[in-house]
Amino acid sequence: MTKLWGGRFQKSAESWVDEFGASIGFDQQLVMEDLEGSVAHVTMLGAQGILSTEDVEKILGGLAELNRLAEAGELEFSVANEDIHLNLEKMLTDIIGPVGGKLHTGRSRNDQVATDVHLFLKKRVVEVIDLIETFQKTIVDKAEQHIETIAPGYTHLQRAQPISFGHHLMAYFWMLERDKERFNDSMKRIDILPLGAGAMAGTTFPIDRLKSAEYLGFSKVYENSMDAVSDRDFIVEFLSNASLLMTHLSRFAEEIIIWSTDEFKFIELDDAFSTGSSIMPQKKNPDMAELIRGKTGRVYGNLMGLLTVLKGTPLTYNKDMQEDKEGMFDTVQTILGSLKIFEGMVRTMTVNTERLHKAVHSDFSNATELADYLATKGMPFREAHEVTGKLVFTCIQRGIYLLDLPLKDMKAESNLIEEDVYEVLRPEAAVRRRHSLGGTGFDQVRLQIEKAKECIVPKQF
Numbered sequence: 001m002t003k004l005w006g007g008r009f010q011k012s013a014e015s016w017v018d019e020f021g022a023s024i025g026f027d028q029q030l031v032m033e034d035l036e037g038s039v040a041h042v043t044m045l046g047a048q049g050i051l052s053t054e055d056v057e058k059i060l061g062g063l064a065e066l067n068r069l070a071e072a073g074e075l076e077f078s079v080a081n082e083d084i085h086l087n088l089e090k091m092l093t094d095i096i097g098p099v100g101g102k103l104h105t106g107r108s109r110n111d112q113v114a115t116d117v118h119l120f121l122k123k124r125v126v127e128v129i130d131l132i133e134t135f136q137k138t139i140v141d142k143a144e145q146h147i148e149t150i151a152p153g154y155t156h157l158q159r160a161q162p163i164s165f166g167h168h169l170m171a172y173f174w175m176l177e178r179d180k181e182r183f184n185d186s187m188k189r190i191d192i193l194p195l196g197a198g199a200m201a202g203t204t205f206p207i208d209r210l211k212s213a214e215y216l217g218f219s220k221v222y223e224n225s226m227d228a229v230s231d232r233d234f235i236v237e238f239l240s241n242a243s244l245l246m247t248h249l250s251r252f253a254e255e256i257i258i259w260s261t262d263e264f265k266f267i268e269l270d271d272a273f274s275t276g277s278s279i280m281p282q283k284k285n286p287d288m289a290e291l292i293r294g295k296t297g298r299v300y301g302n303l304m305g306l307l308t309v310l311k312g313t314p315l316t317y318n319k320d321m322q323e324d325k326e327g328m329f330d331t332v333q334t335i336l337g338s339l340k341i342f343e344g345m346v347r348t349m350t351v352n353t354e355r356l357h358k359a360v361h362s363d364f365s366n367a368t369e370l371a372d373y374l375a376t377k378g379m380p381f382r383e384a385h386e387v388t389g390k391l392v393f394t395c396i397q398r399g400i401y402l403l404d405l406p407l408k409d410m411k412a413e414s415n416l417i418e419e420d421v422y423e424v425l426r427p428e429a430a431v432r433r434r435h436s437l438g439g440t441g442f443d444q445v446r447l448q449i450e451k452a453k454e455c456i457v458p459k460q461f
Contacts, residue, residue, distance in 0.1 A: 024077045026326050027084045031070045033119040034084050037112060037195060039063050040215035042103055050205050051102055059103050062096040084116070085109050106207045108199035110229040110317040115195040117325065119216065121238055122190050124332045125183050131339040132180045132245075133456050136173050138347045140452050143169040147445045150427045151266065151356045152365055159363045162427040165356060166449070167440040169346075173452050175248040180455075182241045189234040193218035197228035200316035230316040232306065232324050239303040242331045246296040249338055253289040256345065260286050265355045270348035273341070288345055292338045299334055302327030360427040364392050366402060369430045370421065377416040387413045 039060065046056035066088060069075050081087040086109075093100035143166035153163035193216060196202070196209035202225045209221045222228035259266035269286055277283035309323045367388050374384035390413055395405055403425050410417040423429055435441035438448065 023083045023322050023325070024079060024081065024087055026329060027113075027116075028075075028077050028087070029329055030084050030113075030116040030120055030325075031075065031088070032067075033116040033123075034088055034112070035063055035067050035070065036119060037115045037216065038088070038103055040212050041107055041195060043215055044208055044212045045102075045105055045205075047211060048206055048208055050105060050207070055099050055102055058096050058099050059092070062092045062100060065095055066091055083109070083113075085112050106198070106203045106205040107195065108197075108229075110199050111194045111197040111225075114197075114229055114231070115193065115216075117235065117328070118190055118192065118194065118218075121234065121328075122187070122217075124336075125187060125190060125238065128242075128245075128332075128335060128339070129180055129183050131336060131343070132176050132183070135339055135343040135346070136176050136180075136452070136456055138343050139169055139173045139176070140449055140456070142346055142349075142351075143167075143173070143445070144449055146351055146353075147442055147449075148428075149351065149353050149356060150360045150431055152359050152363060153440070159365045161368055161440075162360045162365050162430050163440040164431055164442060164445045165351065167445045170445065170448055170452065172248065172252050175251075176245075177452075177455055179241065179245045179248060182244065183238075186234065186237050186241055189237060191219050192234075193221045194228035194231070195221075197222060197225035200226050200229050226316045230313070230321075232310055232321060235324055235328050236303070236306055236310070239299070239306060239327065239331055242335050243296075243299050243303050245335055246292075246299045246338065249342055250293045250296040252342070253293040256289045256349075257286045257293070260284075260289075265352055266359075267352060268350045269345060270350075272348065273345040288341050292342060295334050295338060299331050302331045361403070362401065364395070364402060366425045366427060366430050367392055369424050369433075370402060373421055373424050374414060374416055379414070379416060 042051065042056055042059045042063070045051040046053060051059075066075070075087075075091065077084075077087045078090075081090050089100065089104065092103065145166070146169070147164055147166040149165040150162050151165040151168060152159045153161045153168070193209070193213040195212050195216070196207050213219070213221050222231070256267070256269070258264055260269055269284070269289075271284075273286075273288045274284045275287040277285065305327050306324055309320050313320050370391065371381065371384040371388040374387060375381045379387070391402065391405060391410060394409065395401055398405075403422060407417070407419060407421075410421065424433075431440055432442055435444055438444065
């Protein structure tokens with residue numbers, strides 16, 4: 001089969017070579033974007049008088065038919081035509097005849113593919129942001145239900161201080177808010193149109209790139225034609241933002257996995273987001289959380305893969321850049337799926353409040369309260385820390401906790417300790433008293449939830 005670019009070639013490649021070089025197996029995902037870009041390009045060619053009205057109408061009619069077939073899933077792609085661009089051009093000429101070849105006037109596959117990817121990411125980043133906000137809404141709802149549910153807070157995965165469980169959940173809201181901000185900011189780099197840059201040097205035809213940008217809804221165009229066709233920074237930035245998003249989801253997944261174990265039993269996942277064992281009938285495994293944790297690695301790999309592809313490529317376009325798409329497509333699919341799964345998992349999970357209550361009454365996470373109590377009575381904090389540590393050790397030796405220790409034994413270490421210490425040591429009081437801005441105190445958690453609601457599209461509340 002003669003290639004559309006094969007005029008100077010006297011020999012055809014073996015079929016297996018064609019298969020190795022072809023990208024149609026994955027870039028067919030750009031079919032709608034490629035058609036959209038072609039409609040804008042031919043419309044501009046007509047407006048500039050580069051193509052006749054008759055030719056433009058024929059081409060637009062053919063593109064409309066291809067669009068109909070694409071939506072119906074009836075397009076058949078061929079490896080022999082290498083990529084989405086040549087496949088669609090061949091289909092167009094099959095429908096309307098040789099005039100279809102005029103569509104490529106004033107453009108190259110180099111600026112065409114870059115345009116397709118910009119269009120693709122513009123749409124997908126909006127989807128990602130929407131799903132992040134949906135997940136944020138679920139986190140806010142769940143946190144609001146558990147503002148006064150007390151849970152152990154951890155450092156080094158060791159009991160540290162009692163906290164509001166809602167406060168713990170809201171930490172992930174703010175991580176997601178930063179993710180959302182990064183994706184929103186990345187739109188500034190995605191929203192730049194490369195179309196009209198040609199292969200790398202522009203074109204001799206009197207095209208109007210700003211008009212093409214207007215047709216396609218881009219706010220600006222690349223100022224340098226060489227940069228236009230070789231820039232993949234916007235994909236790297238997307239993959240980087242996606243990697244940070246997956247980092248946050250993976251951390252949350254790890255806690256979900258821990259909390260759902262028999263050792264913790266802080267939560268129970270809905271059956272719809274769990275699986276069983278083929279041999280152990282009692283098992284209820286948090287497979288969806290584990291899978292999201294695992295998929296984080298592939299997103300990192302996609303980022304490192306593209307960075308490695310780009311690091312040694314000279315200007316401008318090189319075939320290496322064909323490797324920019326598979327990782328991008330995979331990452332889009334991965335993060336969209338992960339966000340949907342995680343939202344459902346958190347929305348339907350049951351919080352075991354009784355278990356959490358028992359946990360915070362059976363540990364020494366209130367020890368800091370005793371040290372602070374002594375400090376407020378004038379004892380230097382370091383001395384208060386030592387006194388508290390000795391009392392904790394006494395409790396450990398007796399198999400009891402600070403709330404169980406008689407007042408006389410506390411006074412043996414410091415006469416500053418009075419009967420009111422037992423109220424201070426209550427986990428509920430310990431949490432309530434932490435009312436510094438951004439702290440875990442109930443009123444502060446309510447305040448941050450109200451602020452969080454302002455970060456989400458109002459219609460979702």
